[in-house]
Amino acid sequence: MARTQGSQDLGKFILRVVLGILILLHGISKLMAGPGFVVQVVTQAGLPEFVAYLVYIGEVLAPLLLIVGLWTRLAGLIVAVNMLFALALVHAKQLGQMADTGGWALELQGMYLAAALAVALLGAGRFSIGGIDGKWN
Numbered sequence: 001m002a003r004t005q006g007s008q009d010l011g012k013f014i015l016r017v018v019l020g021i022l023i024l025l026h027g028i029s030k031l032m033a034g035p036g037f038v039v040q041v042v043t044q045a046g047l048p049e050f051v052a053y054l055v056y057i058g059e060v061l062a063p064l065l066l067i068v069g070l071w072t073r074l075a076g077l078i079v080a081v082n083m084l085f086a087l088a089l090v091h092a093k094q095l096g097q098m099a100d101t102g103g104w105a106l107e108l109q110g111m112y113l114a115a116a117l118a119v120a121l122l123g124a125g126r127f128s129i130g131g132i133d134g135k136w137n
Contacts, residue, residue, distance in 0.1 A: 005126075012125030013069075016076070019115045020066030023079055027059030041089050058082025066119065069128020076119030083113040 030038065035052055042052040058078050065075035087095070087109055097105035104110060124130050 009125035009127055012119075012122050013127040015115060015122070016066045016069065016072060016119045016124060016128075019076075019079065019112065019119060020063040023059055023082075023112065023116075024063035024067070027056065027063060030055060030059060045089050055082065055085075058085075069124035070130050072124035072128060072130060073120050076116045076121075079116035080113055080120060083109060083116060087113070 035055075038055050039049055039052040043049055059082060062075040062078040062082070065071050066079070087106065091106055091109055094105040099105045099107070
């Protein structure tokens, strides 16, 4: 039984750290480029400009929390909501499209969304800051 729990904790660790790193790279790119593109997309959709700055929570803060395993369920939920906004505001036209190489045109975004939901449901596991006493994962 302990062996199974150990492999489950390792699986949770891999899932949340890889998701965190991959989303964080998007956030770093947005930090380097500035908020211009995101502000434009958000305001064109009729949303207030401040909503654009929430992307930094979803693509910088939440991924860092995923990587260390602190408030992991909340961080996973934040990434999932961030992906829903990205799908709605940037990728909506691609929802029913196939990629040139086969597969869904939005498979990467879909995988990020599914992984974030899985982390939100599963939690961090033992290999995390919150995993010591289980209170924050």
